[in-house]
Amino acid sequence: MQVTKVKINKYVWIGIAAVVVLVLYFTLKNTGNDSAMESPSPSPSATATPAKSSSGSSVKKSGDAATSPKTYTELLTEYEGRRIQFDINCQAVPNNLTFKNGTSIMLDNRSGDARTIFIGPSQYALPGYGYKIITLSSSEIPKDLLISCEGAVNVGRIFLQAKILQQ
Secondary structure, eight states, X not given: OOOOOOOOOHHHHHHHHHHHHHHHXXXXXXXXXXXXXXXXXXXOOSSOOOOEEOTTOSEXXXXXXXXXXXXXXXXXXXXXXXXXXXXXXXXXXXXXXXXXXXXXXXXEEOSSSOEEEEETTEEEEEOTTOEEEEEEXXXXXXXXXXXXXXXXXXXXXXXXEOOOOOO
């Protein structure tokens, strides 16, 4: 049997070389940039942003990173089950909650971008990787409070119910 050599067109070689160069370029560009893939440790915000709301607000601000004497880790423990995280896509996790009137909750921005969070008629500015502690209260009980984040509308819901004292 006779083996024939196949002539490869010079344009095929140029294409192969271009692909190799691009692969090397993007590989080298991303080398040493591993920190972009890691989640930075949360740090409290240095500035407090007042909450804005219409009259008869059903959500009140009670604290934020600038005024909290506790560390982020301590707050995670304290607000376990009462924390709403907002991810890079402005999605609320968890997104369907029920709380008693007068409950304090933690709004936690897990994105590096600043976010404006809307809960019912109130809005809260959260810096990148920042948080706020707010108190949910309303004179109208029960009440559904819709949650929005920036342009992502109705990413969650809080059902606020009466606080019944038992003796």
